[in-house]
Amino acid sequence: MVGVADAQSETYIPVTLLLSPHTTISQLKDKVSGDYGFHPSLQRWVIGKRLAQDAHSLFSHGVRQDGDQAYLYIMSAQAAHVTRHSLLQDQEQQRLDSIMDSMYSLTPRGPGAVAGEKCVAPTSRRKTLPPVVAPRPKKPLPQGLAPGLDTLFYSSAFVSLRICAQLGWSCGECTYVNKPTRPGCEMCGGERPAGYQIPEVYLPDHEETHRIQQEELAMLQYRQALEEERVKNFQDLLETDGQSLVPNPAPVDCPICFCSLEAGEGATLRDCLHSFCRDCLKGTIVNSQDAEITCPYGDDEYSCNSMLQDREIQALLSPDEHRKFLELRLSIAESRSEHSFHCQTPDCPGWCIYEDQVNQFDCELCKEANCILCKAIHKDMNCKEYQDDLRIRAENDQAANQTNQMLQGLLQNGEAMRCPRCEVIVQKKDGCDWLCCLMCKTEICWVTRQARWGPKGKGDTSGGCKCRVNGKICHPNCQNCH
Numbered sequence: 001m002v003g004v005a006d007a008q009s010e011t012y013i014p015v016t017l018l019l020s021p022h023t024t025i026s027q028l029k030d031k032v033s034g035d036y037g038f039h040p041s042l043q044r045w046v047i048g049k050r051l052a053q054d055a056h057s058l059f060s061h062g063v064r065q066d067g068d069q070a071y072l073y074i075m076s077a078q079a080a081h082v083t084r085h086s087l088l089q090d091q092e093q094q095r096l097d098s099i100m101d102s103m104y105s106l107t108p109r110g111p112g113a114v115a116g117e118k119c120v121a122p123t124s125r126r127k128t129l130p131p132v133v134a135p136r137p138k139k140p141l142p143q144g145l146a147p148g149l150d151t152l153f154y155s156s157a158f159v160s161l162r163i164c165a166q167l168g169w170s171c172g173e174c175t176y177v178n179k180p181t182r183p184g185c186e187m188c189g190g191e192r193p194a195g196y197q198i199p200e201v202y203l204p205d206h207e208e209t210h211r212i213q214q215e216e217l218a219m220l221q222y223r224q225a226l227e228e229e230r231v232k233n234f235q236d237l238l239e240t241d242g243q244s245l246v247p248n249p250a251p252v253d254c255p256i257c258f259c260s261l262e263a264g265e266g267a268t269l270r271d272c273l274h275s276f277c278r279d280c281l282k283g284t285i286v287n288s289q290d291a292e293i294t295c296p297y298g299d300d301e302y303s304c305n306s307m308l309q310d311r312e313i314q315a316l317l318s319p320d321e322h323r324k325f326l327e328l329r330l331s332i333a334e335s336r337s338e339h340s341f342h343c344q345t346p347d348c349p350g351w352c353i354y355e356d357q358v359n360q361f362d363c364e365l366c367k368e369a370n371c372i373l374c375k376a377i378h379k380d381m382n383c384k385e386y387q388d389d390l391r392i393r394a395e396n397d398q399a400a401n402q403t404n405q406m407l408q409g410l411l412q413n414g415e416a417m418r419c420p421r422c423e424v425i426v427q428k429k430d431g432c433d434w435l436c437c438l439m440c441k442t443e444i445c446w447v448t449r450q451a452r453w454g455p456k457g458k459g460d461t462s463g464g465c466k467c468r469v470n471g472k473i474c475h476p477n478c479q480n481c482h
Contacts, residue, residue: 018167018202021063026054032072039087041080044073169196179208183215244315248275255297256280267316269295272306281308282316285325291332344370344377359438373427373438376403384424384439419444420451433479447475 029040047061171185248266254277295304343350343363350365361370378386394404410416419437433446443452445465454463467474
């Protein structure tokens with residue numbers, strides 16, 4: 001609120017100035033001059049019953065918070081010895097000095113110029129003058145005050161102002177009052193309060209605007225750098241993925257043989273990023289008796305359980321070594337599979353994993369048809385004919401005798417049984433207790449070792465195991481012989 005008083009009138013008009021407590025009286029005069037047109041030479045500020053000097057700050061006069069008061073006394077142009085001509089001369093001189101200072105601040109060029117050196121204005125030209133800024137539209141004057149230069153020739157007036165302290169936020173660590181737009185404390189780097197909002201009326205000064213622009217530019221450059229790094233990492237990933245074996249990126253000692261490896265001489269495993277010399281990795285693969293190769297890294301506290309990938313194994317082995325490794329893998333897989341069947345052709349490596357309903361294996365390698373039930377190859381004979389022929393040949397043929405003993409062993413161990421109708425040997429491979437004879441198509445109950453139905457076939461409960469008749473199962477261990 002401004003109180004305007006002179007010999008003829010007295011009134012109060014609202015005026016608000018946003019100032020920092022550290023603003024000097026000289027800067028305050030320049031602001032009032034720029035906003036309302038009162039030349040600094042006409043202003044006399046009285047704060048706390050003292051006449052404020054240009055070099056003093058508002059803080060030194062006790063202005064600390066919103067609502068602190070100051071008084072402005074506007075002198076007449078005659079009392080301040082200011083004329084229109086001297087004012088125009090002063091403004092013109094300030095413009096010239098500003099131009100000269102900007103010229104002397106340029107970096108010299110041409111012969112004799114020193115890199116990084118700037119011209120310095122002569123001492124005679126350097127004066128203590130307020131900075132000259134580009135003309136800007138002045139705020140409307142309070143009613144009762146005349147605008148511009150004409151005010152200089154009016155009688156003196158006594159003005160009281162309510163000074164607003166600088167808008168900003170106080171740091172919770174060092175209590176320094178920061179400008180509203182600063183994301184962190186200028187002094188200690190503390191964080192801005194989470195709920196703080198920048199006031200709508202706040203207008204950043206030139207220096208702060210420049211800082212904000214630099215921060216935005218830095219953030220833009222940071223995002224660009226992140227994007228470039230992301231693209232580079234993606235390209236490196238594509239390049240690495242195209243390699244069967246990843247070379248070690250930096251010098252390292254092999255943890256197995258302790259030899260020193262330069263970058264690119266060893267190999268880095270993809271799954272665990274442990275690095276070794278290639279000879280040690282190759283030896284680990286060749287000497288292993290497992291289908292999967294575990295990372296050989298280990299010490300007293302840790303043992304790596306990551307697996308080597310197939311392309312890494314192939315890249316470390318020669319073609320012959322890789323073939324033998326694949327054969328070892330197949331042999332291990334066959335021995336560990338519950339329902340595996342090896343081709344009965346001598347020296348044929350073919351084998352399969354069969355399902356419950358499959359009774360014949362056609363080997364893709366030797367093109368022979370294997371009977372899974374008889375565990376033999378019997379061309380042009382069914383299972384009954386083969387088994388009858390096997391009993392006859394077993395007396396004179398050692399191979400036939402071995403096969404016959406194998407079948408008899410299955411019968412004695414309960415792993416096979418004879419069909420209750422045609423007496424051909426049948427075997428349950430998996431699943432429920434129901435099976436069907438391949439020769440006579442009789443449905444058999446495995447758990448009771450008899451036909452599922454009576455003599456009239458399916459549905460005849462007069463004979464067979466009579467499972468589910470009157471709600472009773474055929475055997476306590478029956479696993480659904482339906």
